[in-house]
Amino acid sequence: MVKQLQQLPGQPLTTGRGIIILSILSVLSLILLLTLPLPPGGPAAAQESQPSDSLRVPPQVGTGTAPAAARGVWIDVKSIPSDPAAIRAMVQRLKRANFNMIFPEVFYQGSTIFFSETAASEGIQPQLPRFSGMDPLAILIDEAHKLSIEVHAWFSMFYVGLNAPGPVLTRHPEWAAIDRHGEIGYKQGVNRFYWVCPMHPGVREYYTRLIREVIQKYDVDGIHLDYIRYPDPTLGDFCYSPEHREEFRAKYGIDPLDLDPEANPEEYKLWNKVRADAVTSVVRAIAGELRQLRPGAKLSCAVAPRGMPIELNQGLLQDWPEWASKGYIDLLIPMTYSSRPNEMRALLIWAQYFTRGAVPVYAGIQGFGLPGPEGLLAQVNSALEQGAKGVVIFAYPYLTDECLAALRAGPFAEAERKGENDHPPFEHQGPPGPPRMIRATRVDTPPVIDGLVDDEVWQAAEWQTDFKLITGEGDAREQTWVAVCYDDSNLYIAFRMADDRPDLIGASITSRDGPVFYDDSVEVFLDTAHTHSFYYHFAVNLFGTQYDSYSRIGPSWNGTWRAGAATTGSGWSAEMAIPLAEVAKSPPVAGTIWGVNFNRTMLRLQEFSGWAFTPGTFHAPSFFGDIMFD
Numbered sequence: 001m002v003k004q005l006q007q008l009p010g011q012p013l014t015t016g017r018g019i020i021i022l023s024i025l026s027v028l029s030l031i032l033l034l035t036l037p038l039p040p041g042g043p044a045a046a047q048e049s050q051p052s053d054s055l056r057v058p059p060q061v062g063t064g065t066a067p068a069a070a071r072g073v074w075i076d077v078k079s080i081p082s083d084p085a086a087i088r089a090m091v092q093r094l095k096r097a098n099f100n101m102i103f104p105e106v107f108y109q110g111s112t113i114f115f116s117e118t119a120a121s122e123g124i125q126p127q128l129p130r131f132s133g134m135d136p137l138a139i140l141i142d143e144a145h146k147l148s149i150e151v152h153a154w155f156s157m158f159y160v161g162l163n164a165p166g167p168v169l170t171r172h173p174e175w176a177a178i179d180r181h182g183e184i185g186y187k188q189g190v191n192r193f194y195w196v197c198p199m200h201p202g203v204r205e206y207y208t209r210l211i212r213e214v215i216q217k218y219d220v221d222g223i224h225l226d227y228i229r230y231p232d233p234t235l236g237d238f239c240y241s242p243e244h245r246e247e248f249r250a251k252y253g254i255d256p257l258d259l260d261p262e263a264n265p266e267e268y269k270l271w272n273k274v275r276a277d278a279v280t281s282v283v284r285a286i287a288g289e290l291r292q293l294r295p296g297a298k299l300s301c302a303v304a305p306r307g308m309p310i311e312l313n314q315g316l317l318q319d320w321p322e323w324a325s326k327g328y329i330d331l332l333i334p335m336t337y338s339s340r341p342n343e344m345r346a347l348l349i350w351a352q353y354f355t356r357g358a359v360p361v362y363a364g365i366q367g368f369g370l371p372g373p374e375g376l377l378a379q380v381n382s383a384l385e386q387g388a389k390g391v392v393i394f395a396y397p398y399l400t401d402e403c404l405a406a407l408r409a410g411p412f413a414e415a416e417r418k419g420e421n422d423h424p425p426f427e428h429q430g431p432p433g434p435p436r437m438i439r440a441t442r443v444d445t446p447p448v449i450d451g452l453v454d455d456e457v458w459q460a461a462e463w464q465t466d467f468k469l470i471t472g473e474g475d476a477r478e479q480t481w482v483a484v485c486y487d488d489s490n491l492y493i494a495f496r497m498a499d500d501r502p503d504l505i506g507a508s509i510t511s512r513d514g515p516v517f518y519d520d521s522v523e524v525f526l527d528t529a530h531t532h533s534f535y536y537h538f539a540v541n542l543f544g545t546q547y548d549s550y551s552r553i554g555p556s557w558n559g560t561w562r563a564g565a566a567t568t569g570s571g572w573s574a575e576m577a578i579p580l581a582e583v584a585k586s587p588p589v590a591g592t593i594w595g596v597n598f599n600r601t602m603l604r605l606q607e608f609s610g611w612a613f614t615p616g617t618f619h620a621p622s623f624f625g626d627i628m629f630d
Contacts, residue, residue: 070362070390071412072101074154074302077108079396082130084139090396091143097404098412103154103224103392104140106214110160110168113137118213122206125167141219152222152300153214157207157282159227161185161194168196168206175200177231177238180257186236195231197239199278208285215293222298222330223290228279229307229318237314239275248274261312262529272309276317280328287328300331302364305347308354311622312533324358332359333392337366339375341382342606348386349471349616360389367398373406380411436612436625438464438596440484440588446492446577447485451544451564453494453573457485461494467600467609470616476609478571480522482598484627486588490577495522497600499571506603507542513555516541520603522574523618527595528584532622535595536583540565540574551619559583588629595624 073094081087094102106113111128114137120126137153144151158177160166165184169176176184177195185194196203211223230238240256249255254267261268287299307318323329334351338344348363355361363383370376380391391411393399439462447455461483467476481496497520499505509516517523519541527535539547540563550557559582565574580587588594598611599618610618612625 070101070360070392071099071407072103072152072362072390072392073099073396073399074392074394075102075104075396077105077113077128080104080113080131080136080140082134082136084134084136087136087139088143091140091147091149093404094396094399095147095149097399097408098414099149101150101152101221101390101392102140102144103152104137105154105156106137107153107155107157107210109156109162110166112210114214114218116210116213118206118210119167122171124171137214137218145219150221152224152298153218153220154224154226155207155211157225157227158195158198158203158229159193159231160196163191165194169194172196172202172206175203176241177236178241179236179238180240182240183236186231188235193231193235195238197241197244197278198230198282199239199244199275200241204278204282204285207282208289211286212289212293215290215297220294220297222300223286224300224302224333225283225286226302228283228301229304229316230275230279230314232316233314239278261533262531265312265531268312269309272314272317275314276309276319279317280319280322283323283328284326298330299328300333300362301329302333302335303351305334305336305350310533312531321354324355327358329359331362333362333364335364335394336383337364337394339366339369341378344379345382345386346470346616348383348388352387353615362390362392363388365391365393367393367395367403373400373403376403377406377410380407384411435595438462438482438484438611438625438627440486440491440627440629442590442630443485443487443492446487446490447494447575449492449562449564449575449577451566451574453496453575457492458483458494461485463496464611467598467611468613470599470608470610470614470618472615476600476602476607477605478602478607480598480600480609480611482611486580486629488580488587490579491526491583493524493576493578493598495574495598495600496568497522497571497573497602499602499604501604502567502569502571504604505542505567505572507545509541509545510543511545513547513549513558514545516545516547517601519545519601520572521601523599523601524576524578525595525597525599525618525621525624526578526583527621527624530593530595530626532595532624535619535621535624536578537619538563538576538578540576542567542572551621590630592629594627594629595621596627597621597624 081090111125112119113128113131114135115127141151160168175196177197178184179186185192214220245256248271252267252270256271259268259271290297290299301320303318303320304316307316308321309315309317309319320332324332332351332355334347336344336347351361365379365383367376383391441461443457447457463481463483465479465481467480468474469476478498483494485492505520507519509519516539521539521541523539525535525537534551537549538561542565544563544565546563548559549555561576561578563576565572600609612623614620614623
């Protein structure tokens with residue numbers, strides 16, 4: 001018997017609709033992960049950089065952006081020299097390009113670059129061996145402060161071992177993150193990654209002491225937390241140690257191993273909340289130490305834009321919107337990694353939307369895989385035009401002399417820091433209020449799915465328009481109209497797309513499940529269980545090429561739906577017929593409500609619009625509207 005759920009202090013059991021779901025992302029190849037320095041946040045963060053159908057925003061790469069006030073770079077531990085003179089030369093090189101913030105990695109896979117008395121007192125390796133006999137952090141701070149550069153000590157927190165438990169778990173195996181099957185860590189390719197579980201009180205206590213030591217010993221300008229999260233759930237679901245399971249079962253009457261997001265939605269949300277709160281408690285404890293011991297120093301976090309737990313999706317259990325709103329952190333650095341400026345900008349929009357101005361947002365910029373210095377400049381300029389208060393580039397190894405020269409001549413031209421980027425912040429129009437609704441009319445005679453949209457049922461249907469740009473500027477210039485009807489077998493959807501140059505409509509994809517969303521296309525998202533979490537996705541281009549997926553498993557899901565498209569004198573039109581039995585456990589009846597959104601990509605004007613407003617992405621089921629069946 002499941003006990004009645006107990007509400008956590010200050011936390012409702014259900015969350016609002018204005019929250020975005022974490023998309024299931026494809027995993028980077030292991031070769032990339034092992035040959036490149038990992039971006040802050042590691043594999044899951046690197047996944048954000050891959051092209052995704054969920055991020056399609058028009059690039060805004062200009063040359064007249066305001067100079068970046070915060071100009072930072074992550075310096076991974078492998079890039080920190082073991083020679084004092086080389087450390088100073090590295091800092092001087094960055095100063096010549098007008099960087100004013102550095103984020104040196106001081107804690108990596110459970111070891112510090114400095115000699116840690118805290119680690120030694122725990123019987124943990126006190127320093128990375130290659131830095132034995134020197135203090136690279138002290139040298140970095142000394143040289144940086146001579147050159148008016150801030151130093152923010154970068155801690156890679158809960159990821160502590162690659163192919164071996166590492167010094168922390170060797171000393172404290174009870175701190176290990178254990179998955180649903182009792183395994184420690186997770187395998188990806190031929191490698192195993194080890195993490196500590198933040199639910200263990202010893203983890204919070206040790207990390208707080210370790211960071212307290214840095215605050216007391218070093219004149220740092222800030223503490224920067226990375227891997228302050230759980231692993232990507234597509235790689236492993238943690239922390240299921242016997243004691244954590246028993247604690248939850250004793251309080252709520254159910255073993256977390258028995259939870260299913262659809263069968264036990266409220267309990268499943270609560271289990272996610274309990275785990276996310278464990279991460280938040282670490283952030284809160286570190287914030288308290290910093291405020292008390294070094295007032296004025298800043299706490300920042302590298303976060304996955306879609307890392308927060310929302311609805312039935314656990315995300316990375318990294319509730320950074322709460323950290324910002326409650327003042328635990330001073331700066332947010334979303335890892336907006338992408339080789340495409342438009343995708344980077346979309347991730348930044350997402351982060352800005354949820355911080356709501358509570359803290360400054362710096363764009364985490366991908367420095368690798370770009371087409372030379374011009375690619376890096378496009379990223380930085382796009383972030384500044386989007387209203388980022390600064391940029392932090394990952395990572396030092398990718399900053400060639402050509403890149404540094406381009407930054408100095410462009411957005412890093414001014415050497416002095418004059419406050420944060422004064423480019424006007426991006427104003428989002430149309431934040432979600434009550435969900436938009438469209439009616440599905442029941443019909444006796446189904447339409448012919450040929451894309452012409454000239455059947456009698458469509459003449460009598462309710463048509464809706466007013467599609468909004470997901471980039472927040474308001475109404476799309478070229479509008480879209482949509483109508484819905486159904487019978488015992490199918491849901492029928494019709495689109496009419498205005499385009500004053502139908503001869504320039506772009507279509508190139510001809511293979512099933514190809515990326516038709518990179519063509520002129522329309523898309524349908526159906527949340528048939530109305531969970532605001534999981535959804536079916538359908539897309540079609542002018543050729544009638546179809547793409548479909550289910551959010552819990554991706555494009556390997558294939559339905560037997562039909563689609564058609566055709567050009568018209570004023571644009572183009574499309575139709576879909578989706579079998580009800582393939583997307584719903586039971587057929588809809590009068591009064592049934594599903595979650596839904598309709599979206600359009602218009603290449604010529606680079607417009608990405610939706611029937612229900614979603615900020616920066618189409619894949620946002622918590623923002624979907626409703627479809628009501630007559």
